[in-house]
Amino acid sequence: MRNRPDSKSLTMTPDGSLNHLEVECSLLSQQDPLLGAENLTGAQLASSLALQQLITHFIVDRSLNIRRFLDEFSDKNAQHNDILDCFxxxxxxxxxxxxxxxxxxxxxxxxxxxxxxxWQHTDTIVISGGLxxxxxxxxxxxxxxxxxPEVTVLSSPWAGQTALIGLAQTVxxxxxxxxxxxGATGxxxxxASNYGNRLKELTEFSTASFTDAHGHIGKQGVLEVLRQTRRELSSPLPVAISLACYLNEGHPFQYKSGIYYQLEADCENLTKALNDDWLPSCGLGSLALLEHDSSAAGLAFRFNQPAMMITLGTGLGSGPCPLA
Known part of the structure; x- marks a missing residue:
């Protein structure tokens, strides 16, 4: 067996984001009507915006959004297959x-x-997320x-709920x-109950309801989410959280990207602030886990060889799946 890297020692950083990874498009553009020869980033190629552009190009129906497309998708539909092939x-x-x-x-x-x-040792890719x-x-x-053909590719059965499953089954x-x-938009x-094997979903919030004047979610936005959530519960509960922001020892990197980066300046350590102050002040229990959202999704799967989780949504997230 070849020497395998250890996922436990892997820190996901902003520089390692697939969103910003530059991809050569010269060969892709020969089969993709929306691409030229210039290089594009992962987010420009495979985010929700990119999928919506493909839907609009191939179907020419301005009312057809991503949610409807996913609900109605059929491999028997030629236009749907064109979109699938390009994506x-x-x-x-x-x-x-x-x-x-x-x-x-x-x-x-x-x-x-x-x-x-x-990445070079990765044998398995799991895709998850709303897309x-x-x-x-x-x-x-x-x-x-x-x-x-050199990798096995799986689709998470939990799609956009995979991070919740990963948090629940890890705790x-x-x-x-x-x-x-x-997340970035929701x-x-x-x-979670029964050792993480059962989830009772609450209504999804739109992030737009909690952003500040600059479109970011900082301390006050997080606190409001926690307060509103507490009002839906009959008693205080411990909390496990995933966040669309790369974390360094439980605190966001100092990196001006995404809607949650303001949290880096709002406290000295986000893990400690949540556990010692923010959660108790909202009537909730202690912090059980804090993870980057794609890393949390990866926690729902375990493999014998290196595997990577890729989450497809507003952006393109990635994180390692734990080794069994």
Whole structure:
């Protein structure tokens, strides 16, 4: 057995984000009507905005949004297949670029070097997130696997709820546990029971309801989410949280990207602030876990060899799946 890297020592950093990874598009553009020869980032190729652009181009129905497309997707529909083919090739190119390791921003970065090494040893990719809902996610995984025969590609059965499942099954509480996934456009919440094997979902919040004048969510926005959630519960519960923001020892990196970066300046350590102050002040229990959202999704799966979770939504997230 080859020497495998350890996912436990892997720190996901902003520089290791697939959102910013530059992908060569010269070959892709020959089969993709929306691409030119210029290089694009992972987010430009395989985010919700990119999928919406493909839907609009191939179907020419301004009323058809992503949710309707995913609900109505059929592999028997020629236009749906055209969209699937383009999106599959794009995501396969992002994965191939990540594994090749030639276009990461700085190889001098120790954390980034470890991430590159992990990608190169990755045998399995799991895709999750809102864009993998239903049959589209299953066919997307199958198409990518055909394009990249060196890896196994799976679609999470929980799609956009995968981070909640990862949090719940990692904490494995005998009593009820509140799980919250702070995403880029939506905030998903649920009460987990039976050691994380059962979720009772609460209504999803739109992040727009909690942003400040600059479109960010800082301390006050998080507190309001926690207060509103507490009002829906009959008693205080411990809380496990995932966040669409890369974390360094439980605190956001000082990186001006995404809607949650303001949290870096709002406290000295986010984990400590949540546990000691923010959660108790909102009438909730202690903090059981805090994770980057894609890393939380990865916690729902375990493999014998290195595997990577990719979450498809507003952006393109990634995190390691634990080794069994």
């Amino acid at each position: 599959s090739r794009r995501l396969a190119s992002v994965i191939h670029t990540a594994k090749a390791g030639q276009r990461w921003p700085s190889k001098a970065n120790t954390d980034l070097t470890a991430l590159m090494h992990y 993998t809902t239903g049959l589209f996610g299953q066919y997307l995984a199958s198409r990518i696997e055909a394009l990249l 494995k509480s005998a009593t009820d546990l509140l799980v919250i996934d702070f 905030i998903k919440r649920a009460v």
